Amino acid sequence: MEKTNTPQAKCGTVVACLFLIIAGQLWLLRGVLAAGPAAWPGMVIGELAFCAVMLAALVWCWGHPQGWATNRGCAAAFGFFGLYTVYQLIFFGAFSELYLAGVSTEFPSVSRALVAVKIVLALMAAVAGVPSAPAPTGREYAEKLRQAVYKQEAGWAKGNAAGAKKDLDSAMAKLKASLSPEEMEALMAELRGHPEDAASRQPGNSPVDDMHGWGGGV
Numbered sequence: 001m002e003k004t005n006t007p008q009a010k011c012g013t014v015v016a017c018l019f020l021i022i023a024g025q026l027w028l029l030r031g032v033l034a035a036g037p038a039a040w041p042g043m044v045i046g047e048l049a050f051c052a053v054m055l056a057a058l059v060w061c062w063g064h065p066q067g068w069a070t071n072r073g074c075a076a077a078f079g080f081f082g083l084y085t086v087y088q089l090i091f092f093g094a095f096s097e098l099y100l101a102g103v104s105t106e107f108p109s110v111s112r113a114l115v116a117v118k119i120v121l122a123l124m125a126a127v128a129g130v131p132s133a134p135a136p137t138g139r140e141y142a143e144k145l146r147q148a149v150y151k152q153e154a155g156w157a158k159g160n161a162a163g164a165k166k167d168l169d170s171a172m173a174k175l176k177a178s179l180s181p182e183e184m185e186a187l188m189a190e191l192r193g194h195p196e197d198a199a200s201r202q203p204g205n206s207p208v209d210d211m212h213g214w215g216g217g218v
Contacts, residue, residue, distance in 0.1 A: 009067025013128035017121040018058040022051045024118065028102035043091045044098075050084050057125075067129035074130055081126035088119050 025047060026033070032044055040048075057077070061067060068074040088095065092115055099111035176184060 009061070009065065009131045010128040011061040011065050011067055014061045014067065014125045015058050017125035017128070018054045018061075021118055021121050021125075022055060022058075024114070025051055028099045028114065031101060032098060041094075043094055046087065047095075050087065053080065054125075057129075061129060066131045069131060077129055078126055081122045084122050085119050088115060088122075 029044060029047075032040060057080075068077045092112070095115050096108065096111040099114045100108060103110060103114070105111075179187065
């Protein structure tokens with residue numbers, strides 16, 4: 001199977017989170033919903049409206065692996081789930097009481113925990129729907145790492161060359177300040193690979209001096 005580089009979202013996580021929210025609401029509020037629309041509190045109607053939008057988002061993510069796809073889609077998704085979170089916080093106590101009747105327990109903390117879990121699932125769905133580039137394979141990672149190493153080594157080499165040139169310029173400046181022009185010329189000739197020229201310019205090393213021998217005569 002060929003690997004695609006198209007950014008994709010974790011739509012499986014989005015579908016699972018939204019399904020749990022919707023199914024959990026229908027089960028926890030089953031007693032209220034069975035009483036008929038006329039008996040539904042306003043907060044329950046608002047919750048069902050949110051669930052209808054989340055059902056549409058679930059169907060969308062089921063068929064679109066890119067999730068919220070664009071920046072505008074991501075902004076809309078985060079705006080919706082942010083509003084849903086605020087709605088849950090406003091009616092936190094009321095939902096806790098309704099859920100307490102739905103789970104038939106003596107511990108009020110269970111119902112409050114269910115509301116908190118619903119908020120967490122909504123935030124997880126919002127984040128999981130953001131498309132992201134797929135992680136590189138082992139070979140791609142090794143290639144990028146190799147390129148990064150070469151780039152770093154090139155930077156080090158450039159820095160070392162610049163430092164060596166600076167040191168050479170400093171050494172030459174010191175030599176120019178301490179040597180006479182003749183001595184400097186002889187040194188440069190030796191560095192260029194002409195030691196005979198450098199030797200001929202040194203005092204006491206001329207051929208005539210060598211012919212005097214030990215006694216000073218010719």
